[in-house]
Amino acid sequence: MEQKFQIVVLAKQVPDTRQVGRDAMTAEGTVNRAALPAIFNPEDLHALELALDLKSRIAGAEVRVLTMGPQRAAEIVREAMYRGADGGYLLSGREFAGSDTLATSYALACALRKVGADLVVAGRQAIDGDTAQVGPQVAEKLGWPQVTYAEQVVKVDGDRLQIRRRLAEGVEVVECPLPMVITVNESAPACRPRNAKRLMCYKLARTRSELLEEQSWVVERVEAMPELQIVELAAADIEPDMAQLGLAGSPTKVKRIENVVFQAKEAKRLTASDEELEALIVELMAAHTIG
Amino acid sequence: MKNLFVYIECEAGRVADVSLELLTKGRELSNRLGVRLEAVALGKGVAALQPLMADYGVDTLWVADDPLFEPFRTLPHTAVLTALIEREQPQIVLFGATCIGRDFAPRVSSALHSGLTADCTQLEIGDHSDPKSGKHYTDLLYQIRPAFGGNIIATIINPDHRPQMATVREGVMLRATAAEKGAAEVREIAWREALSDSDLAVKIIEREVAERKIDIKGAAIVVAGGYGVGSKENFALLHELAEVLGGEVGASRAAVDAGFAEAERQIGQTGVTVRPKLYIACGISGQIQHTAGMDQSAMVISINTDPDAPMTRLADYAITGRVEEVVPKLIQFYKKNSK
Numbered sequence: 296m297e298q299k300f301q302i303v304v305l306a307k308q309v310p311d312t313r314q315v316g317r318d319a320m321t322a323e324g325t326v327n328r329a330a331l332p333a334i335f336n337p338e339d340l341h342a343l344e345l346a347l348d349l350k351s352r353i354a355g356a357e358v359r360v361l362t363m364g365p366q367r368a369a370e371i372v373r374e375a376m377y378r379g380a381d382g383g384y385l386l387s388g389r390e391f392a393g394s395d396t397l398a399t400s401y402a403l404a405c406a407l408r409k410v411g412a413d414l415v416v417a418g419r420q421a422i423d424g425d426t427a428q429v430g431p432q433v434a435e436k437l438g439w440p441q442v443t444y445a446e447q448v449v450k451v452d453g454d455r456l457q458i459r460r461r462l463a464e465g466v467e468v469v470e471c472p473l474p475m476v477i478t479v480n481e482s483a484p485a486c487r488p489r490n491a492k493r494l495m496c497y498k499l500a501r502t503r504s505e506l507l508e509e510q511s512w513v514v515e516r517v518e519a520m521p522e523l524q525i526v527e528l529a530a531a532d533i534e535p536d537m538a539q540l541g542l543a544g545s546p547t548k549v550k551r552i553e554n555v556v557f558q559a560k561e562a563k564r565l566t567a568s569d570e571e572l573e574a575l576i577v578e579l580m581a582a583h584t585i586g
Numbered sequence: 587m588k589n590l591f592v593y594i595e596c597e598a599g600r601v602a603d604v605s606l607e608l609l610t611k612g613r614e615l616s617n618r619l620g621v622r623l624e625a626v627a628l629g630k631g632v633a634a635l636q637p638l639m640a641d642y643g644v645d646t647l648w649v650a651d652d653p654l655f656e657p658f659r660t661l662p663h664t665a666v667l668t669a670l671i672e673r674e675q676p677q678i679v680l681f682g683a684t685c686i687g688r689d690f691a692p693r694v695s696s697a698l699h700s701g702l703t704a705d706c707t708q709l710e711i712g713d714h715s716d717p718k719s720g721k722h723y724t725d726l727l728y729q730i731r732p733a734f735g736g737n738i739i740a741t742i743i744n745p746d747h748r749p750q751m752a753t754v755r756e757g758v759m760l761r762a763t764a765a766e767k768g769a770a771e772v773r774e775i776a777w778r779e780a781l782s783d784s785d786l787a788v789k790i791i792e793r794e795v796a797e798r799k800i801d802i803k804g805a806a807i808v809v810a811g812g813y814g815v816g817s818k819e820n821f822a823l824l825h826e827l828a829e830v831l832g833g834e835v836g837a838s839r840a841a842v843d844a845g846f847a848e849a850e851r852q853i854g855q856t857g858v859t860v861r862p863k864l865y866i867a868c869g870i871s872g873q874i875q876h877t878a879g880m881d882q883s884a885m886v887i888s889i890n891t892d893p894d895a896p897m898t899r900l901a902d903y904a905i906t907g908r909v910e911e912v913v914p915k916l917i918q919f920y921k922k923n924s925k
Contacts, residue, residue: 310734312734312735312736312737313735313875395701396692396702397695397696397699397701397702400696422735423733423734423735424704424733424734425704425705425733425735425855426692426704426705427688427692427704428688428692428695428702428704429692430692431660431689431690431692431693431696432692432693432695432696434693435664435692435693435696435697436696440660440661440787440788441660441689441693442788443660443685443688443689444685444689457791461685462685462795463684463685464795464796464797465793465794465795465796466793466794467657467790467792467793467794467795468790468791468792468793469788469789469790469791470788470789470791471787471788471789472787472788545701546699546700546701546744546746546747547701547702547703547729547742547743547744548742548743548744548745549740549741549742550714550728550741550742550743551740551741552733552738552739552740552741553738553739553740553741554737554738554739562888562898562899562901562902562903562904563902563903563904564893564904564906565903565904565905565906566905566906566907567905567906567907567908567911567912567915569915569919571905572905572912572915572916572919573915573919573922573923575887575903575905575916576916576919576920576923577919577923579864580920580923580924584863584864584885585807585831585864585920586920586924
């Protein structure tokens with residue numbers, strides 16, 4: 296039997312914080328998640344591309360997506376399958392609610408041990424939290440090395456990868472032994488688009504829970520075709536130390552959330568007339584703000 | 587538990603600005619808590635940082651003075667810092683939210699099973715009562731950061747785990763030498779026993795680091811342009827204004843994405859943070875992702891065709907007009923009056 300090489304992409308479904316409009320915040324200053332579209336975290340798509348590129352370069356490689364979230368997060372597993380992933384896992388359950396990055400990393404590491412991975416690839420950070428902590432923390436929990444801010448795997452050399460990574464003021468190429476965790480930067484190549492054939496093929500991919508709501512012909516089709524089965528994992532399936540999950544397993548707590556309010560200054564209004572602009576310049580020079 | 591650690595980021599003997607900003611804040615927090623301020627530096631020749639550390643009020647400088655630690659690699663830095671924290675038990679550990687800090691601070695926090703808050707913009711000391719357990723905590727570190735794309739500000743605490751760890755954004759905290767010099771007693775970290783062979787498994791085989799050519803962070807005057815500037819050609823006007831005023835040109839993310847300006851000029855949540863004495867916002871609407879990087883500016887002038895652009899709320903002067911009309915006039919009147 297051909298030796299399989301499992302690449303697991305960690306992906307997150309996030310509210311699109313770039314599309315925050317006036318209705319995205321409630322009167323109390325909390326986030327109205329329902330008002331924001333749920334999307335595939337942008338850097339996780341770069342991670343998927345890096346994984347799919349590697350799949351074509353490593354014999355027997357398969358790419359699967361692992362996501363932790365509510366049931367509807369199965370959408371991003373399907374999305375990944377349309378773009379080339381072989382399948383995926385949804386880690387879901389109330390035990391995970393309230394997880395900070397450490398509890399999230401612990402749960403993901405347990406799941407990765409369970410499903411088996413030779414290489415883990417993740418986006419650098421998610422746009423709802425912007426912490427960039429989960430990748431390195433998963434690596435630490437697995438006891439694997441990490442390569443952050445990756446842009447490209449420049450060479451596959453047996454059990455080692457050479458990876459180009461972005462630094463604050465430059466780039467470097469590192470050589471790292473497998474297994475490892477790679478986090479992918481937004482400067483990496485963009486993800487390939489959906490493939491029309493794959494879309495037709497995988498649009499029926501479902502989790503166990505999703506099947507409960509489906510008509511019988513869908514259930515029969517999915518049951519007959521293992522490649523349409525998105526594997527659903529509950530807390531018990533990953534054999535965790537329950538004390539390290541969710542809110543209880545999170546060292547950090549949110550004490551307070553505030554809506555961002557500008558201290559609205561009373562701006563002095565000017566037109567673009569010569570007189571007003573010259574008066575402004577003279578005023579700023581007199582105050583030594585300029586000049 | 588009677589100390590606060592600041593990780594000193596340093597390459598070729600040069601200390602990152604953010605590390606000095608953290609020492610300034612660290613000194614203030616240490617005084618408030620009555621604990622020692624201790625700096626930790628790993629790299630080649632780091633013991634030579636002693637006089638600088640003394641200026642910033644450091645009580646102890648921990649060093650792993652060896653070429654092995656330069657350039658930065660995740661695993662050896664993680665192993666050595668984790669071992670030192672386990673031995674010295676600081677109550678707080680601070681890192682810059684730089685490429686380096688954001689790479690290995692999460693790993694250290696995972697190894698220690700303590701919480702870490704990323705990209706803080708403010709640190710304070712305060713108390714906390716847990717409404718559920720009724721437990722009262724005194725002198726916790728409030729780790730304050732923007733979240734959710736900058737739309738909210740969250741205060742995070744670690745009630746039960748030590749150390750309390752945070753990464754802090756570059757440029758958001760003031761940097762100043764301490765009122766009183768510190769002893770900055772140099773102590774060698776027992777780093778050899780902290781390392782195993784597997785910590786050296788990752789090798790750097792190529793490295794190209796360019797000097798930072800553009801430095802908008804230190805500029806007293808920033809002329810920044812947004813998507814509303816319209817073109818790269820119009821951006822040249824901003825360069826001209828910045829030049830006559832002795833300032834630098836900044837840009838919003840939209841302007842960088844549109845190719846009007848280099849990525850190094852990007853100001854905001856995913857760029858640099860500036861706090862100039864004058865910020866001239868040209869055609870910048872004022873999305874929170876941008877203003878998070880400039881709202882500490884002493885004075886703001888906004889030039890926009892839309893009199894109700896959100897930037898107006900931050901502005902001291904709001905000029906309603908087109909950038910390509912207003913900016914040349916400002917240049918003209920400045921030249922005229924400075925003669």
